[in-house]
Structure formats: structure tokens, C-alpha cells
Amino acid sequence: MSADTDAVKPSSASAPRAGSPVLKLEDVHKLFGDNHVLKGVDLTVDAHEVVVVIGASGSGKSTLMRTINLIEQVDDGRILLSGDDITEVRVDVDRVRARIGVVFQHFNLFPHMSVIDNVTLAARQVHKVPAAQARARGVELLTRFGLGEKVDTYPDQLSGGQQQRVAIVRAILTDPELLLLDEITSALDPMLVGEVLDLVRSLKDGGSTILMATHEMHFARSVADRVVFMHQGRILEEGPPEQIFGAPREAATQEFLARIMQR
Ligand SMILES: Nc1ncnc2c1ncn2[C@@H]1O[C@H](COP(=O)(O)OP(=O)(O)OP(=O)(O)O)[C@@H](O)[C@H]1O
Numbered sequence: 001m002s003a004d005t006d007a008v009k010p011s012s013a014s015a016p017r018a019g020s021p022v023l024k025l026e027d028v029h030k031l032f033g034d035n036h037v038l039k040g041v042d043l044t045v046d047a048h049e050v051v052v053v054i055g056a057s058g059s060g061k062s063t064l065m066r067t068i069n070l071i072e073q074v075d076d077g078r079i080l081l082s083g084d085d086i087t088e089v090r091v092d093v094d095r096v097r098a099r100i101g102v103v104f105q106h107f108n109l110f111p112h113m114s115v116i117d118n119v120t121l122a123a124r125q126v127h128k129v130p131a132a133q134a135r136a137r138g139v140e141l142l143t144r145f146g147l148g149e150k151v152d153t154y155p156d157q158l159s160g161g162q163q164q165r166v167a168i169v170r171a172i173l174t175d176p177e178l179l180l181l182d183e184i185t186s187a188l189d190p191m192l193v194g195e196v197l198d199l200v201r202s203l204k205d206g207g208s209t210i211l212m213a214t215h216e217m218h219f220a221r222s223v224a225d226r227v228v229f230m231h232q233g234r235i236l237e238e239g240p241p242e243q244i245f246g247a248p249r250e251a252a253t254q255e256f257l258a259r260i261m262q263r
């Protein structure tokens with residue numbers, strides 16, 4: 001591990017409780033009307049583990065991510081974050097979200113705010129980190145990830161890849177227990193995908209705990225500790241990347257991989 005990635009290790013303040021996985025889903029169901037989108041998902045993500053979710057469009061990957069971030073309410077089952085039941089009715093949604101770093105497909109940076117203000121907003125407003133301290137941390141991380149010159153510019157002056165890297169820096173600034181990355185490269189020009197994936201790889205090397213949905217199979221294969229194949233709202237198969245990509249057991253997994261690898 002290089003000294004470079006040390007500062008993105010989870011701090012002791014956000015270190016997962018001994019004995020509990022960072023994330024545990026137990027028999028999670030989600031319906032939209034009569035569309036039963038998640039049909040009993042069980043999933044565990046351990047500390048420092050990178051779990052990559054693959055599966056056809058509509059299989060439920062984003063819905064799964066959104067239930068973890070409490071954007072969608074589960075209809076049955078429960079979700080534990082470092083042992084805490086976050087699907088319990090009395091839970092403080094904002095406090096849960098403050099423990100999770102999220103990056104989705106569309107960058108969602110605030111256009112009227114500078115890069116550094118975007119990156120430090122949650123730290124200042126939610127975590128009450130003093131502005132100077134938040135700025136110092138933001139500048140440090142932006143510099144580490146090749147964005148040192150962009151600290152005081154605005155999102156529309158950045159490429160898509162740079163914007164997405166800023167969104168990742170924003171997500172990691174407060175050392176979240178878990179990072180949720182949903183199709184973070186799918187809106188990007190193919191030329192810009194690599195720089196974003198390189199950043200994810202360095203977060204992995206730094207010890208971050210990551211749950212990521214992607215259509216980038218080569219990346220999934222090289223960075224995942226475990227790959228989860230979702231099919232029609234269920235986890236049909238999971239295992240180390242060598243097994244899922246090299247010797248998938250289920251016919252649906254084989255068909256999906258054959259189709260996506262042809263593209
Ligand atoms: N807010 C919503 N309201 C109603 N239906 C929804 C909503 N969000 C998702 N769905 C439905 O849930 C199903 C799963 O969608 P989801 O976005 O989770 O798939 P996905 O695996 O992320 O697909 P993709 O690879 O295209 O991103 C789809 O049938 C979708 O239409």
C-alpha cells in the first residue's frame with residue numbers, strides 16, 4: 001500500500017464494530033405497486049471488502065442501492081449498517097446517510113458552487129467540521145486525485161470524468177463506513193472511464209468498503225473481492241470474480257455474461 005492512499009482508509013471513528021459486517025441485508029423485499037423488484041435479497045459486505053453487483057438492466061441493482069441509502073423504503077426484511085438496523089421505523093435517516101458515501105451515475109454537483117464547496121458541503125453542514133479543516137482535507141484529497149488545480153473552479157469547467165472524480169472525493173471526505181457506487185462511469189465518454197476507475201481502485205487499496213453496481217465487466221473482474229449476479233430481483237449467484245466470470249454455474253449468469261462480453 002502506498003503512503004498516497006493512507007488517508008482514505010476508514011478512520012478509527014468510522015471503523016466498523018468488531019464482529020459485525022459493515023453491511024448486512026436480510027431477506028429484503030421491495031415492491032413498486034405490483035412490480036416485485038427485490039424478492040428477498042440477502043447480502044453481506046465485510047469491512048474493506050469490494051463487492052460488485054452485476055446483472056441485466058431492470059434486475060434491481062439500483063433499487064438495491066437506493067434501499068441501503070434509505071431513498072427507498074423496504075417492504076420486508078431489514079438492513080444492518082455496522083450492526084445497526086437502519087430499516088427500523090424510528091431511525092434518523094439523515095444520521096444514517098451521513099455514514100454512507102454515495103456516488104450515482106449523474107454527478108449531481110451543485111453548479112453554482114465551486115469544486116471545494118461541493119466537496120466540503122456535507123462535512124461542514126452535516127458533520128459540523130470547521131470550514132478551514134474541511135477545506136484542508138478537501139484540497140488534500142483533490143490534489144491526491146489529480147484535481148489540485150480545480151479546487152476553486154466550477155463544475156461546468158470540468159470534464160465528465162473530472163466531475164465524477166469530484167463527486168467521489170465528496171463522498172469520501174468524511175470517511176464513510178460504506179461507499180455505494182452505482183454505475184458511476186456509465187454516463188461518461190469511454191475515454192474518461194479509466195481515470196474514474198483508477199480512483200476506485202486506489203480507494204480499494206486504501207481499505208475502503210465498497211458496494212458497486214457496474215456494467216464494466218473488466219473492471220469488476222479486476223477489482224472485486226466478490227461479484228454478485230442479480231437476476232429478476234434475486235441474487236442468483238455470487239462468488240469470487242474468477243468463479244463468476246470463469247465458471248458461472250447458473251444458466252442465466254452464463255447468458256448474461258455471453259451477451260455483455262460480445263458488446
Ligand atoms: N421509483 C420507481 N418507481 C417505480 N418502479 C421503479 C422505480 N425504480 C425502479 N423501478 C423498477 O424497478 C425495476 C428495477 O429497476 P432498477 O433501476 O433497480 O434496475 P437496474 O438493475 O439498476 O437496471 P440498470 O442496469 O438499467 O441500471 C425496474 O422494473 C424499474 O422499472
Ligand SMILES: [Mg+2]
Nearest residue numbers: 061062063183
Ligand atoms: Mg441501475
